[in-house]
Amino acid sequence: MQAIKLLQLSNLDLVTYVDAELERNPLLERDEREERAESVSEPDRAAELAEDRASAADAEDGRPDWLETRLEISPDAIADRLDTDLANVFPDDHGRASGESTPMPATDPWSTPSTRQSVSSDDYNLEAFVAEQRSLTDLLADQLGLAIGDPTRRLIGYALIDEVDEAGYMRGDVEAIADRLGAPVELVEETLALLQSFEPTGVCARNLTECLAIQLRERNRFDPPMAALIAHLDLAARRDFNALKRICGVDDEDLAEMIAELRALNPKPGAAFDTVPIQAIVPDVIVRAAPDGSWLIELNTETLPRVLVNQSYYATVARTSKKDVDRAYLAECLQTANWLVKSLDQRAKTILKVSTEIVRQQDAFLAHGVQHLRPLNLKTVAEAIGMHESTVSRVTSNKYMATARGIFELKYFFTSAIASSEGGEAHSAEAVRHRIRSLIDAESVDDVLSDDTLVKLLRDSGIDIARRTVAKYREALKIPSSVQRRREKLSAAVTSR
Secondary structure, three states: OHHHHHHHOOHHHHHHHHHHHHHHOOOEEEOOOHHHHHHOOHHHHHHHHHHHHHHHHHHHOOOOOHHHOOOOOOHHHHHHHHOOOHHHOOOOHHHHHOOOOOOOOOOOOOOOHHHHHHOOHHHOOHHHHHOOOOOHHHHHHHHHHHHOOOHHHHHHHHHHHOOEOOOOEEOOOHHHHHHHHOOOHHHHHHHHHHHOOOOOOOOOEOOHHHHHHHHHHHOOOOOHHHHHHHOOHHHHHOOOHHHHHHHHOOOHHHHHHHHHHHHOOOOOOOOOOOOOOOOOOOOOEEEEEOOOOOEEEEEOHHHOOOEEEOHHHHHHHHHHOOOHHHHHHHHHHHHHHHHHHHHHHHHHHHHHHHHHHHHHHOHHHHHHOHHHOOOEOHHHHHHHHOOOHHHHHHHOOOOEEEEOOEEEEHHHHOEOEEOEOOOOOOEEHHHHHHHHHHHHHOOEOOEOOOHHHHHHHHHHOOEOOOHHHHHHHHHHOOOOOHHHHHHHHHHHHHHHO
16 A cells, blocks of 8 residues: 555655655654765765665574565455555566565554554645635646647647746747747647637737737627727827827727726736745656667656665664564564665656656657657556556656656656557547548538548548547537538528528
8 A cells, every 4th residue: 555655646745755754763764875975986885885785784684574574464355455466566577577476564554553644534634625726827727628639739738828927928939839849830829829718818818918809809899999009008008099099090989988998908817816836846757868869768866755774773772672562663663664665666666667668659759749749548558568557547647757848747648549440550539530520621511421421431541430439529529410510501501692
């Protein structure tokens, strides 16, 4: 249970969890060697590590290794409780090769006081849920998830939302964002136009003029005189009404009404939201381009808390302990400490292994941009690295990867796919939706395409898809059925005559 919990924690939550364990367990101590790394030479560090290993070996003489003690509950019973195979939690490279699963502490993890405390209801602060503040960024992200299904445009949308300030204005440069993501400027502009249709009205504008224009269009009041007025806000600020009347082509009464409408607009659409301190995202994995064209993938050591088991202190206290309850407490602390150290190490290895496979699968995206993001699912990665899908799912939760294209959550790289009818490369679900829309847009009044016909056309073009999937995609695109489209086209044809 501890291994599973550590695997799905974010780096901030992991630090909090480890800090609590350091307070609770007297045998755990923070590894201070990393802080002295810059001032200690490599030979000195090697000697220091060797000395630590020798001390640990001396302290362990005469007592059995806790990893070799007998389990008080069977592995099958643990697997039943976790609804998975023990090897799927943290597969050990050596153990998996020999067909053995990773050993667990000798005591029942469901009965130890430390474990009960770590998974108790104290982990959930109900007050924090009640008092949670909704920021403008959260609102825009929620609307983006509902409005855009295409992973490429959604990534662009998130990048644009990151550039929105507290007042609701998009302060980033569109061309710079397009260059960083490797996307066409036109696609970024199109995505920005969609964001500008979100609530609150006027959000994601690049300047005051654009913000007011968006709100006026929403009210159906963006006529030529009003467009001329907001294009000359400097004259309105100087109260040069004669010049405004001449430019807008209106009289005194109309100008007064237009200025009154202008004052009713909100120049700062984002100001209504509470200002929430922005928590900077610290990536768990860093990806860099190698000189040979490959990718260097490494863990961010700043997000990895390092702890040591003080074996010397354990040996000293164990020799002076006379009561059974004291010895039992020390044994429990040692087991928990050893298991935490091992779990942290395996967590880091698992994150690196999954990230490496993701980079291998999405090499084209990293090299050429968002339009080359390929379909990918958990099963593909799980099979490639010899893990269970649930393990990969936990690894990719709340973990971030820093690339030359930006910082992305690991889950972002997983997009749905439609199989090829000819056994070739799979098709992105968004590409299939785009194909369905294109076919329907090209249909004539006399040849309206039914869902069955769409299935046949798609299969002829190499896309293996079921009729219910076509219907689901058509409805998601808000396209009426073939019967409704035929009626609308006939009605439009009659009207045009």
